[in-house]
Amino acid sequence: MEFRQLAYFVEVARLNNLTRAAERLKVAQPALSQQIRNLERELGVRLFNRSARGVALTEAGKIFFIGAEKTLAEAERAKDSAKGFNNQLRGKVTVGALESVVQTRLPRMLATFGIEYPGIKVFIGRIQPDRFLRHLRRANWISLLHMNGMINIFHSWKIQILRLEFVRNRCIMTS
């Protein structure tokens, strides 16, 4: 049983019509038909009676409909509760880093950063070693410096210096 099947089922049950449900779900009608069939096969119960005018829930289908809606609602709640927990930082930043860093550590660092701060879009710029410190002082850059296993980030949407530590592959951002 899959979420997709539950969503398909619920839509079909509401419209009592595979063709229209397929349109609303933006899926081909045979694909929808197949998924409903798979669901029925797994449950071992026929959920709809088919006819040339459309479909209609069986008694078992009516019972299942209640549970399907509850399940989908519960899943949405779970998802939202986790999402709502994430760090509310939003914005975009540009990261300036030495070429050597860009080619070695940066990809993984950004991947980790991206998981921790999904609301922040990151752009990458490359800077020369001799200009590195100068760039660090420019407030409209996020500059990135690796020293002693620690990353210092100067970000531009607030005049503030953040420290980005990598501890056990986890990225911790502190002000």
Next chain:
Amino acid sequence: MEFRQLAYFVEVARLNNLTRAAERLKVAQPALSQQIRNLERELGVRLFNRSARGVALTEAGKIFFIGAEKTLAEAERAKDSAKGFNNQLRGKVTVGALESVVQTRLPRMLATFGIEYPGIKVFIGRIQPDRFLRHLRRANWISLLHMNGMINIFHSWKIQILRLEFVRNRCIMTS
């Protein structure tokens, strides 16, 4: 988000260890790692902190764990209710239970039972603690005994003992 991911997540969260969870789930460990990662990516939240000793739920992970379990339980109930409808059990039964049970657990249990077995009418009787075991032996009663978090039902329309387990608000009836 898929049911498989929720089941994987719950198992990992319980064991705090990807390798052992993979064994129990009978799936290769990298596959499990990948699914957890996909889930985290979709939610936009890191669910586990990784280390060389295993994994540990983040705060967001703890929140999501609750919702994931609820969702899985609800899905199982939906599935069973549809399946149970196939289970054409019909009839009426009388449930005998201690007054304390009648006033506390019984309402929810009967509600769940009613969804699972819509064809069965239930009547409630109250019995005294000192007569409880005697009633249990009478074949024309459904008697209900709570012990070790498990409900045993002795039902009368077949000479058979069913076991009714409540696992996370879900009612499982086994013979």
Next chain:
DNA sequence: TAACGTTACGTAGTTCGTAATTATG
């Protein structure tokens, strides 16, 4: 260095869409 998690990549199984077919009022 042992235990554990991640990355890389080829394979197998699933879902989808298009087109043809069947069924019914």
Next chain:
DNA sequence: CATAATTACGAACTACGTAACGTTA
């Protein structure tokens, strides 16, 4: 015969397993 559902089949996608790698106590 018009409307709606099913079957057939090839293409695209995704999860999986194996193997190699990275990390930390």
